Amino acid sequence: MSRWLQAFHLLFYACLTFPTAVVALMGTGGGRPLTLGLAAGMGVYYWLFVVRRSEDLERLYPMAVHFTVLLVLLFLLVRREPVFELVQFGMCPLPYVMLPGRWGYAGAVALVLTTFLGTGRAAELAVNPGVLGGLLANAGLVTIMGLFAQHLVRAGEVGVLRERARLAREIHDTLAQGFSGIITQLEAAEQADDDLPAVRQRIAVAKRLARENLGEARRSVDALRPEPLNRARIDLALGDVAARWSSASGVPATVSVDGTRRPLEPEVEATLLRAAQEGLANAAKHAGARRVAITLSYMENEVTLDLLDDGTGFDTGTDAGTDAGAGADTGTDSRAGTSGGSGTVGNASGGYGLAAMRERAAAVGGTVTVESAPGEGTALCVSIPYA
Template sequence: MDEAGWVRVFHLLFYTCLTVAATIGLLEGGPDPATLALTALMAGWYAFFVARRPALLERLNPMAWHLLVLIALQSALIRMDSAYETTLFGMFALPYLLLPGRWGYAGTVMLVFSSSAAGGLIEMIPHDPSVLGRLVGNIMLATVMGLFARDLIRHSEQNRVVGTLEERARLAREIHDTLAQGFSGIIAQLEAAEQGIDDPDTVRKRISLAKQLARDSLNEARRSVDALRPEPLERAELHEALAAVAERWSAATGVLVTVSVDGELRRLPPEVETTVLRAAQEALANVARHARAGRAALTLSYMDEEVTLDVLDDGTGFDPAAADGHQALAQTRATRPDVVLMDLRMPGLDGVGAIERLRSEHPEVHVIVLTTYDTDADVSRALAAGVAGYLLKDAPREELQAAVRTAAAGGRILAQAITSQLLDGFGQKRRASPSPRELEVLRLIARGAANKEVARVLLISETTVKTHLKHVFAKLGVDNRAAAVVVAMERRLI
């Protein structure tokens, strides 16, 4: 449950306790117009000034005043009818919902002390000292319940942020598995067209294939944004989707590919089918890029408790002994190359782990990272491991050749996009942090408030709100409200 959901739960608890108290009072003593009037006033005050103003929660002004009014109304009701002591259980969480930070403790003490005084508990202390223990116990109970309520809300908010970050990671994987591979294919087709510029038929064929790859990538981009399954799986079973992918790949590369199924067909969980399909796309992309194959075969095998996908080809590309980080190390030991091209995402030992071990065992070998991942974290880890270069897989052939020669000569090279990104990141780190007022605006935005509501709460104009947000975007290095909230939470600014 998200933060708003828990807040609604505590609102419901308040009204439930108030209703129970009023019902008990009616059943025991009959209707009292004054008591019913105060009950209605308390319910209306809470609804209008608390429940309908979520953007003001945890703001000392005006929520402290509203809490004082509710405490005063509760005290008056308890003096009129002891049944209203029940409302205390519905108000335990209020000080922590309405007041910021440590003010919640002060509000809790005031709430318990006021209700105890209204119920005559304070007057009993001189005659019965044990009543003091009851009062302290009530304060401790209210404190624990209030902290529990606050922790529930904060935990739900953290879950929301984690969910946002996980969704970012999912989209990153989707982009790598679909768009990056598609764009790499487009670049390969256009480079082939450039090389065959003297043959108009070849140029037209390559451009046609590049256009088809672009359309497929655009469709996948739309589906990634909509968080849907891969397009082939939307229309067909897994084996049929594999056949469709293989057919398109064969038309684009000219390599004959066959698809066969072994075992009894059955539906798999959507995430498993998606993983299998992405693995097939990645494997076929590697066959086209490296194997120089004439034929390829996909075999989907359904076993009792698992499913496997085998991708075979008759090419002479990379030695299969270099399929992961451990095997890349073994091949390096055997061949002692001058330069090694290393991907970052590999099964078993990943690229950074392999680079660290390779540099430790063979410091004379120069490593260039060749990947589709360009996040600051990936680049920083690779550079810290001691790579000689960092290139993206869409790099032109000439740039890749020049990078290999530079690395072999002991130089270093970074893709221009990576260099710009690192410089931008350095500049962002040097930017000033948002001011207290800007953080105040951002907190309201995080609670779902629109610019107009933020302006009303802070007593400023909408233009000023937009100006504050513009400054926040610049300082956090983002370009929209959602990203600003996420980054601010990651940096514990709000």
């Protein structure tokens, strides 16, 4: 949205500068300095209270006050020199950018009426129907510009919300899991206070996790790809993640690849990697698994990531194996949490973990499926079609 705001600002100053230049070069009479002063004052006021106060946009106060001041200046300029009617077109987006919600339409009506009254043509309405046509045409133009500006504002808001959701997923998938692993290692070190080598080993693992997650935090701030993917392709990155997880948890995790490797979009690779990290994290916290197997399969129309553990499993109820993609009901997962919360998704079912996984998969057109039963472990499958 910032680029569009810059475009709106440039439009305003272009529509103000042209009539100002016309008056400066061609104007006559002793009132010209006052007119030029009003034009300069309007430009300075707009810079100080609109351009430099973008954080206040769409706040009724103080933006309604600033918009009113601009209307007064516009009225005075048009009253003195009709050529300043052009400024109205530079102000078309402003009611919808400066004022919240329906107040934008009220501001648009005020803008049209201000210009109309400033030109002094109101007295001609009774004798010249064409004046009314011009007024309606101006109103239509301002409305169209307003709808366009509102569309851009809404698009910007959606983009902000999506970026917030992405950052929330990044934080959960990196920092939250990393801190959980560090806490686990430190708690284990506390319990092994009589075994100095074990304490040192646990502290060393905690320090390594802290360093890795510091790097991930920096990467998230820079909006880069997941750090393991910066060093290797997806299958090797999965092997690296599994090896580090096994070292920290003491549970063996294997990674295998089926099918012919093919290039994947960066977003797809990141989604698969994050799903594997989430599944491993929850297998360590909730499943009580003795081994975990990760399989990356390149199929004819899609790529899939399967993560299997031999943990305690949980009862998925009647929805077992159903699509857990975006928009699917989370009831299955909340039941899992209340019935013991074991398995790959485990406790995260009712929390942010699986929801984040679903959102990530949905963003690239994929789905998430969870299958489990008490005592039979858990199977997590992420399927993403090729672009």
